[in-house]
Amino acid sequence: MLELTVYGIVYGSIIALGAIGLTLIYGILRFANFAHGDLMSVGAYIALFLIQVVFPLLGVPQERFGGTSFGWPLILAMPISAGVTALIAIALDQMFYRPLRARRASPVILAMASLGAAFIVRNLIYIFWGPDKINYFPGLYRPAWQLPFDVRIRPDELIIVVLAMGLVALVYFFLQKTKLGKAMRATADNPDLARVTGINTEQVRVWTWGIGAALAAVAGIMYGVNALLYPEMGWGFLLPLFAATILGTVGNPYGALVGGLVIGIVQRISTAWLNPAYQPAVAFLVLIVVLLVRPQGIFGGRS
């Protein structure tokens, strides 16, 4: 059980990174981004492209640290892929969503547009990489460490948790202390007043996409490291992402962190009794219970 909790924390950290982006985009751009899971896939596959194609050409050293997957290839691939994914998301925003905003389209229309963007992105992945399940470092042996209380954890997983927490702390610092971060929170609070105050809301939107997509990319890469890459991977994350976002109160990035961890742990612990294939159903169940019992989420006050 303790071991399942630890796995849940690892998986939950990945959900949390995706959910933070989803909740920021919802809060500031005011629509549900159904393409968010696919942004995770994009990040993972861009890293794959870098690791398998670009880095060997450039002669990046292949050694890894200890029993991990982490060597220069992965360490370099992460920020590059995050940056590229951010640019892709910003380009998608300018191409798809900005014209819709200019026409004052309703949130439902924007959400449907994001569903279309999700299909486009996923099918591009099919075209370029095919439907196979792929491993970043095929054939690499990554033994688990034996921790007290009979918990086994792979060094990779430990790094994933630490990295996720570090990124969350970074986002927290950004939102809490920087001018742009405060402007993002202000825009999420009251977009009309933000505009009246002179806040450059277009700039805020661009940064929201950039940060949300970069976090999604890192989450996608982490999932790829922890498991496998396949074109549907991000799509499969959509349900836990939305469950985490709603559980932690839509628009609240700190809530998304807590929501992600809770969903991750609940999903993993459920495998003690249920077939692991039912995990998405467990996330769905949590979502339904939250919507019935506390639709405003853990951190929602009166609205």
Added chain:
Amino acid sequence: MALLEVQGVVSGYGGMEILHGVSLRVEPGQIVTIIGPNGAGKSTLLKTVFGLLSVKAGRVTFNGTDITGWSPDRIVRLGMCFVPQTDNVFPSLTVQENFEMGAFIRTDDYRARMEEIFALFPDLKARRHVRVGALSGGQRQMVAIGRALMLDPKVLLLDEPSAGLAPKMVELIFERIREINKSGVAIVMVEQNAREALKFSDWGYVLAGGENRFEGSGPALLQNEEIGRLYLGG
């Protein structure tokens, strides 16, 4: 030269025309109050001046610049700030963060200005790190006004600053508005508490049905019997 001049402005929401050619003049340092029955177009006039609604005909001139059709974020840079009637604060931000957002377009050091505003609202100073959502209605109104003052505006547009406040708080807000005005900021406000507001206004306008009905100095409007009967509740 007038600081703010509105000439024959026609405007409204979508296809519905609310203002049918309204004019208004504000001299530097004046307090100008707009009164009139519900639906007269008072708030519409402020929103139109500030660029939130498009001008279909007429002209708005501010400090010698024709700002007709400008967007709010450009108008703000010229030194005009607007406090909407509702939803005029960022509730999940602290008092100080609200003020920082008010100074968003400032690139210089605005800390001295912030302390001046805290000196004007001592109530807020003790609560500077409290989330504005947790404050009382009157305190929120002060945050909203303080936020707008961060840019050192030449003119402040206030849409019903006393709406929904307890009588004591109304008095306090009006007192602060007078103080702000004494520091050299011209005030244009829409008010339901018309009698109280006109007492300290340099000039007043009565709007009805989207048109100018009367204008005059505050005391003159208060003494006018017809205005008293029709618009000030006897």
